Amino acid sequence: FHEVVDEIYYKVDHLEPWAAGSRKTAGRSSTGMCGGVRGVSAGGVTSSAFCLLYKLYTLKLTKKQVLCLINHCDSPYIRGLGFMYLRFTLPPAMMYDWFEPYLDDEEEIDIKAGGGKAMPMGEMIKLMLTRLEWFETRFPRIAVNSEKVIREKLEERAAAQRLNNRNNQASNSKKDVVEKEETKRKEKTRSRSRSRSRSKKSRDRDRSRDRDRRKSRSRSRERRKSRSKSRERHKKHKRDRSRDRYSRDRSRSRDRHHRRDDRHRDRDRDYADDLRRYKEDSTRHKKHSRRSRSR
Numbered sequence: 001f002h003e004v005v006d007e008i009y010y011k012v013d014h015l016e017p018w019a020a021g022s023r024k025t026a027g028r029s030s031t032g033m034c035g036g037v038r039g040v041s042a043g044g045v046t047s048s049a050f051c052l053l054y055k056l057y058t059l060k061l062t063k064k065q066v067l068c069l070i071n072h073c074d075s076p077y078i079r080g081l082g083f084m085y086l087r088f089t090l091p092p093a094m095m096y097d098w099f100e101p102y103l104d105d106e107e108e109i110d111i112k113a114g115g116g117k118a119m120p121m122g123e124m125i126k127l128m129l130t131r132l133e134w135f136e137t138r139f140p141r142i143a144v145n146s147e148k149v150i151r152e153k154l155e156e157r158a159a160a161q162r163l164n165n166r167n168n169q170a171s172n173s174k175k176d177v178v179e180k181e182e183t184k185r186k187e188k189t190r191s192r193s194r195s196r197s198r199s200k201k202s203r204d205r206d207r208s209r210d211r212d213r214r215k216s217r218s219r220s221r222e223r224r225k226s227r228s229k230s231r232e233r234h235k236k237h238k239r240d241r242s243r244d245r246y247s248r249d250r251s252r253s254r255d256r257h258h259r260r261d262d263r264h265r266d267r268d269r270d271y272a273d274d275l276r277r278y279k280e281d282s283t284r285h286k287k288h289s290r291r292s293r294s295r
Contacts, residue, residue, distance in 0.1 A: 001065055004055050005078060011048040012077040015084065017137045018044040020113035047113070049081060056085050070102070076109040079121065087128045087139055092146035096153055099125050103157065126154070 014020075061069075069082030086098055105121035129150055132138050142150070 001059060001061070004052060004059070005069070005072070008049075008052050008078050008081055009075045012052065012075075012081065014047065014113040014115075015049050015077065015080050015109075015111040016047055016113045016135045017050045018113070018135075019047050049077070049084075053081055053084055053088075056081065057089065061085070076107050076121065079107070080109055080111070080124065083121075083125055083128065092142040092150075095129065095142070095146070096150050099129060100153075103154075129154070 056069075059065075066082060066086065069085065070079050072078040072082070083099070083102075086095070090098060102125055103122045105125070107121045108118050109121055109124060110116070110118040111124060128134075128139065132141060
């Protein structure tokens, strides 16, 4: 079994019954399992997918092995061949119960040889349940009663999905309305907060401007006071300097006057001394002359 699964993984790349380009259908019916081995000229080369599908049929798979095939995670073609095995071998009454959990499967698979017909796995399963034709071959026919039950269940499922989609759309629209209202409310609160913040900022600016003005006024007042104080100090200094100069001049003038008085006094004293000396000398000379005459 595991060898067959590995062979599917490496060899299978589509789910058609014939290999690409080997089937000749010009002017003939496009359905019917006619192989070249039976001597039919329109037959082609059987694909690896159907050869391995036949190999799985000969193995007589157990339920566990079938579940391993349809839940395999390595390749979508392993799962596809597992579903085809179920479609060819299951009784019609059991088909829907096996296929129903996988009707919403979103894994993508390309069933056409050469590519170009990709679809979700759930869509492929619906095709197997509702159509007999599978490319140039046919699935086993489903009994009318079973086919009717399967179609009714599929329609009920589709209606439930449509209802769910409508409910989801309504809930999404309600959510969108609520989100829009919420965004509007947030925008309003933001605008209010912005206006408040702007008003607060403007108030803060006005306060800061008033503070700056007050500070500038106080600074100007302090400057004026300092200037007036400096002027008064300068004036006082000038006055002190002028007083000092005046006192110095007065002291100098007094010193000069005293010096002049002292000089005059010295001169007067010298003159008096000279006069006294002169008188003494004159008296001495007279006495000496008298003495000399008397002799």
